[in-house]
Amino acid sequence: MARTTTNRRRTGGFPYLLVLPAVTLFAAFVVAPGGYALLLSFQRRKVNGGLLGGGTHTVFAGLANYRDVLGDSQLWSGVLRMLALGAVTVPATVLFALLFAVLLDLERTRLKRVTRLTIFLPYAVPGVIASLMWGFLYLPATSPIGGDHVDFFGQVAVYFSVGNVAVWGAVGFNMIVIYTALRALPPELFESARLDGASERQIVLRIKVPMVMPAVVMCTLFTVLAALQVFNEPNTLKPLSNAVSSTWVPLMKIYDDAFGNSDIYSAAATSVVLTAAALAVSFVTARIVSSRVQQEAA
Amino acid sequence: MSVLPRGRRGAAAAALLAAGLLTATAACGGGGSDGKAGGAATAKGKDKVTLTFWDWDPNIDKVVAKWNAGHPDIQVKLSNPAGGDQLVAKMITAHEAKNGPDIAKVEYQSLPALVSKGVVADITQWTKDTVTKYDDATLKSTVFQGKVYGVPQDVAPLMFFYRTDLFAKYGLSVPKTWDDFAAEAKTVRSKAPSAYLTNFDAADPGWFTGLAQQAGANWWTTSGDSWKVDIADAPTKKVAGYWQGLVDEGSIAKNPSFSPQWNKQMNDGTLLGWISGAWAPAQLGGIAPATKGKWAVAPLPAWTAGDPATGIWGGSATTVTTDSHHPEQAAQFASWLNTDDAAVTEQVRQINVYPAATAGRSLPVLAAPPAFFPNQPDFYAEVKKVAPAARSFPMWGPDVTVTFTGYTDGFGKALQSGGSFTGALDSMQSATVADMKKLGFTVG
Numbered sequence: 161m162a163r164t165t166t167n168r169r170r171t172g173g174f175p176y177l178l179v180l181p182a183v184t185l186f187a188a189f190v191v192a193p194g195g196y197a198l199l200l201s202f203q204r205r206k207v208n209g210g211l212l213g214g215g216t217h218t219v220f221a222g223l224a225n226y227r228d229v230l231g232d233s234q235l236w237s238g239v240l241r242m243l244a245l246g247a248v249t250v251p252a253t254v255l256f257a258l259l260f261a262v263l264l265d266l267e268r269t270r271l272k273r274v275t276r277l278t279i280f281l282p283y284a285v286p287g288v289i290a291s292l293m294w295g296f297l298y299l300p301a302t303s304p305i306g307g308d309h310v311d312f313f314g315q316v317a318v319y320f321s322v323g324n325v326a327v328w329g330a331v332g333f334n335m336i337v338i339y340t341a342l343r344a345l346p347p348e349l350f351e352s353a354r355l356d357g358a359s360e361r362q363i364v365l366r367i368k369v370p371m372v373m374p375a376v377v378m379c380t381l382f383t384v385l386a387a388l389q390v391f392n393e394p395n396t397l398k399p400l401s402n403a404v405s406s407t408w409v410p411l412m413k414i415y416d417d418a419f420g421n422s423d424i425y426s427a428a429a430t431s432v433v434l435t436a437a438a439l440a441v442s443f444v445t446a447r448i449v450s451s452r453v454q455q456e457a458a
Numbered sequence: 459m460s461v462l463p464r465g466r467r468g469a470a471a472a473a474l475l476a477a478g479l480l481t482a483t484a485a486c487g488g489g490g491s492d493g494k495a496g497g498a499a500t501a502k503g504k505d506k507v508t509l510t511f512w513d514w515d516p517n518i519d520k521v522v523a524k525w526n527a528g529h530p531d532i533q534v535k536l537s538n539p540a541g542g543d544q545l546v547a548k549m550i551t552a553h554e555a556k557n558g559p560d561i562a563k564v565e566y567q568s569l570p571a572l573v574s575k576g577v578v579a580d581i582t583q584w585t586k587d588t589v590t591k592y593d594d595a596t597l598k599s600t601v602f603q604g605k606v607y608g609v610p611q612d613v614a615p616l617m618f619f620y621r622t623d624l625f626a627k628y629g630l631s632v633p634k635t636w637d638d639f640a641a642e643a644k645t646v647r648s649k650a651p652s653a654y655l656t657n658f659d660a661a662d663p664g665w666f667t668g669l670a671q672q673a674g675a676n677w678w679t680t681s682g683d684s685w686k687v688d689i690a691d692a693p694t695k696k697v698a699g700y701w702q703g704l705v706d707e708g709s710i711a712k713n714p715s716f717s718p719q720w721n722k723q724m725n726d727g728t729l730l731g732w733i734s735g736a737w738a739p740a741q742l743g744g745i746a747p748a749t750k751g752k753w754a755v756a757p758l759p760a761w762t763a764g765d766p767a768t769g770i771w772g773g774s775a776t777t778v779t780t781d782s783h784h785p786e787q788a789a790q791f792a793s794w795l796n797t798d799d800a801a802v803t804e805q806v807r808q809i810n811v812y813p814a815a816t817a818g819r820s821l822p823v824l825a826a827p828p829a830f831f832p833n834q835p836d837f838y839a840e841v842k843k844v845a846p847a848a849r850s851f852p853m854w855g856p857d858v859t860v861t862f863t864g865y866t867d868g869f870g871k872a873l874q875s876g877g878s879f880t881g882a883l884d885s886m887q888s889a890t891v892a893d894m895k896k897l898g899f900t901v902g
Contacts, residue, residue, distance in 0.1 A: 206898040207574055211683045212602055213856060213899065215576030301722040315875060400717050402660050402870035406863050420543070421859050421893070422550045422575070 200428035225429035234407045242409045246387035248323035257334035265342045280332035291396035294325045313401035325393045334379040341375035509560040514541035517808035553577045558781035560788045566599040567854045574856040579780045582606045584789035591797045600775045608775030609792040610814035614735030615848035616668035616769045632756045639759045643709035654711040656731045660869035661714035663862040668769030670694040678855040684900040690883040698879035712873045735771035739828035740810035751833045766847035860893040
């Protein structure tokens with residue numbers, strides 16, 4: 161008893177020292193800028209007066225920025241487009257990742273390493289580069305994949321075209337996550353299933369998939385979060401066609417406010433609103449998901 | 459990686475995402491990436507001054523080198539952090555952090571916005587001589603309420619660039635009026651079903667603004683200290699209606715300019731013409747390298763035959779910022795750059811600008827055509843002919859970026875989903891007025 165106490169006293173400050181760098185970085189690069197953004201969101205810029213304004217000053221705006229943001233139809237259209245895009249990307253990413261992982265895990269699959277690497281490779285391509293390359297593939301004048309017959313930037317098609325770039329970039333990573341989970345399952349399970357007369361398909365559907373569900377769920381969560389932050393793909397494809405406006409998704413609206421219109425105050429307010437929404441979505445998703453998984457485990 | 463994602467884990471991820479979003483925004487307020495060398499360097503000696511200069515013209519370094527060779531006491535350090543509107547955003551950010559450049563190139567339409575934000579300085583007292591070298595129409599773009607905020611660099615009357623070879627092939631003549639233009643657009647479609655006379659560009663508002671100016675639009679007018687905004691005025695609606703007609707009947711293409719698609723179409727002869735500023739020759743080399751010597755310039759078609767009026771697309775001024783510790787020397791450089799014969803000659807040669815200074819328009823260097831137009835020796839004579847009749851708005855508004863974003867989004871949407879162009883004008887009008895009121899301007 162006495163010994164433990166001395167030990168504790170001796171190491172008292174040490175753990176804090178260990179987390180200090182992380183805490184410092186977090187405070188300097190996350191908490192402080194976040195707090196500053198929150199502060200900005202309650203301000204706005206006003207000109208001093210006269211025809212040309214004669215310089216500007218910032219004023220406390222109360223909740224005015226938030227009122228404008230919430231009443232902005234452009235933002236809400238952006239949110240709807242983001243949701244439509246998410247409806248394409250989230251299921252596609254997760255299902256393809258699961259499919260590829262399961263196929264790679266089958267014993268009779270050949271060229272596993274090459275295939276795995278090939279599917280993973282797009283993840284290593286920066287989103288902007290990928291979007292540019294896909295842009296060239298989509299444009300009628302440069303398309304080798306039938307862009308002169310199909311309008312890849314049509315009103316509905318554009319969601320699939322943009323979503324495709326995102327899916328293409330994300331499947332590889334998620335596949336590796338699920339594949340690793342599959343490899344971690346004890347092989348005796350499948351052996352006994354086989355002895356009991358289970359077919360390969362039954363093993364996949366009844367044993368493997370349920371057992372890697374936690375990994376699939378985590379992939380889903382990350383994909384949902386990525387869908388909320390969609391920016392690179394539509395922003396890069398924007399100059400290529402008339403289909404993508406400057407406020408196409410919420411983050412593009414924030415970017416346009418901050419850098420196009422030099423209104424960082426509105427941009428900050430929109431960021432805060434979007435952040436709150438993202439937090440709410442994540443909490444709810446995580447809550448639902450974890451209770452599901454626990455139920456299934458029980 | 460296959461651990462069970464408990465509620466906590468998701469929450470942590472969410473918190474990180476949230477923080478990331480906030481951080482990204484806060485970073486916008488942070489400051490310019492490019493530090494200013496001027497301040498520290500100048501503190502050393504009383505005589506020697508180093509000025510920083512932001513400009514995105516290709517080859518402007520050669521012109522600056524000329525100045526530096528002749529002015530050992532006032533050295534200009536050039537950097538190119540961004541171009542056009544992006545540079546405006548950078549200037550505003552740098553000004554917030556009090557480390558803007560001394561001198562910066564600013565397009566005419568952005569100048570009132572930068573003045574209103576206190577970024578660009580009043581240089582009236584150092585440019586008394588300089589302003590006498592410009593005509594009044596040109597000065598209107600940089601002199602507001604009697605104060606000089608920049609030295610004009612170039613003017614770019616809106617003109618019609620066309621492929622001489624393809625016009626000959628299809629038996630077309632250069633359109634004199636917009637009626638001719640519409641008729642020829644149809645002719646092109648019937649003679650060469652894959653080709654178009656030109657495209658309607660919803661991405662870059664500059665050309666449409668120029669067309670509105672030609673028709674007599676006055677998007678912004680001022681009286682005393684109050685503004686009047688009239689973006690959906692009758693002349694602009696006339697222009698919008700005209701182009702809507704061409705688009706609806708399929709006479710012209712409707713993809714954005716400066717895109718890979720458009721570059722290819724310009725290069726392979728799918729597009730026969732381009733309504734553009736006098737700076738087009740400098741751009742065409744990059745856009746359509748295979749077409750050297752195949753283009754010519756003509757005046758913009760007129761609404762009534764014989765009317766020489768045209769609009770303006772682009773054109774810039776050299777400005778001095780309020781952050782500069784040496785505004786006098788900076789103004790001196792700006793004046794030299796745009797009114798000194800040797801400097802302007804070098805600019806024409808290196809950057810293909812059409813000079814804003816009156817004397818600059820008669821320089822011998824303008825007797826030779828731009829390198830990409832060897833077939834049209836009188837290129838600059840053509841430009842000189844239309845330049846006096848090029849009109850801009852009485853003044854650009856203080857929030858043109860909002861108007862321009864409204865154009866891109868509104869017209870893009872109309873082209874995409876078959877909406878009306880005049881509806882897009884109305885939304886540009888309301889967005890512009892709302893933003894000006896929000897900033898605290900008096901809008902009458």
